[in-house]
Amino acid sequence: MSTHDFEVVWPLARHAQAGVPTSVQPTRPRAALDLNSATVAFLWTYNRKGDRMYDIMKGTLRGEYPDIQFVDYDAFGNIHGASEREVVAAIPQMLKQHKADVAVIGVAG
């Protein structure tokens, strides 16, 4: 049986404002995407059969959208390897450089 009252404070801590990705918050409308003229980038953790998975995806996409362009995972490097921080830091610039419209990012599992 409790006999004392306690007044306690919050054990968590506030979110770091600098890290909140305001650019992806809801306000920015995006134009409808025409996949036939789109560039799809594939980023990979270099495990969990992502290479096989992406081959299937690319083959199916190419069948449906003959003019679609791809940027392969080797252009970026391993997003879950020894150079993860450097690879992830370079992603925005790489995507801009390749004029990517979509980034497929896998594989968690």
Next chain:
Amino acid sequence: MSRAYLAAEQAGVRAVAVTATAFMGMQRATGKAIGLPDLRIAEYPGVITIDGEETFDRNVRERVFPELMERIREPVKAAAKEAADPQPRDIICRGGFDDIQEHFHRRLWTDGLPIVPPTLDRVERFLEFTDRDPGEVLGVLLPEMREATVWSVAVNGVMAGCRPEYFPILLAVVEAVADPEFRLLHAGATPGWEPLVIVSGDLVRTLNFNYQAGAMRVGSQANTSIGRFLRLFMRNVAGLRSFPGQTDKGTLGMTFNVALAENDEAVTGMGWQPFRVDRGFSKEDTVVTVQSVVAISPPIYSGGDTPETQLEFITSIFGTTCGPWTFSGLVYGNWHPLLVMSPVVAKVFADNGWTKDRIRQHLYDSLKIPASTMERYFWHVAASRWKVKDAVDEGTIPALYAASDDPDRLVPMCLKAEWINIVLAGDPGRNQSRAYINNHEHGVPVSRRVVLPARWKELLASAQPQARII
């Protein structure tokens, strides 16, 4: 993966994550934590590393691909406005002891054990033991990207059952894990590693750490509550919550480690330098080192009065504890195993003129494993196509690992002799050691000097005396 997703979205590129079923909860929780509450995910239904090629291909064609197309076409959703976080001094709950426990348990703010209610007066007593500002940010901790403040260290220190005089050590512990080099964010990875706090210096005796028999057992207040504190802090401030659907994906996981305290008298008495000096600090400092532990060896008994006989089983059991998981050290170019020796074992080496460096070199030279064993094991873990030579080609490990094309060639298990750490602790009257294996680049050893407040002696004198063991 979430950070790659975030990077793409920040570049204005529509991102879609591909995730196996069991990782959906973690992905969503991590996405929410980093400001992406509506992560677009194409789900792989099942366990990728278990499914055969036919099942895998069918799942990709019939389940993943259609979801991928849906997610690509999905409009960006508006983020829901969340309630503002409480301010540090806000009272978030009033009640009796049981009410407080329930309030905290339900919100996953505990480790499953009762906590000491973090009342303002208790938190303020902790803060007396530092000259730092309570609002000072020691680092931003992923995955939830919360600010590790001096205040938040005090709150979780109270909850863990620490004494106020441990506070300078708690601050050093958090500084260490907040260092990006430590990669705390990966503590929720499937191997389920746990951090280990190692304390070396005068404060070991001042604060009554146990560094002798049963040093790594729950029991001593200093060792136990400081170990518990770090796990609570990781849970509440980093956001690594071990509950299904949360951010911690340790498949089985391990329980928290109590803090390991070095036996300073023993190590200096035999002419060896203490661990803090090995780590580049002064002998006069008290230093906290934090590293990950993913595997612990069985007890290694070693007899005889020569280094050679002592090493007979230290070497072999150390090696089997590293085992095929050594591949991960090669993939990430980091591998920092720790050998904890009881003083009587270390004394045999010291009496025969051996230094810690000589023991390290012996282990480095002796421990070898076939490249093919590691390559095969990584296939079982997750790899599609990895070879040891790949890590050489990437410049992650030295060329000697690809000295021949023989798939069964023996290669060193330890990347560098100097990365093998040695600490003396345990029963001084028994000849036993244990190996504590770190998880490659996740939780590499990071050290911080403990900074005491100007009024340390006065504050310590005013601290509640520790109960005498009867």
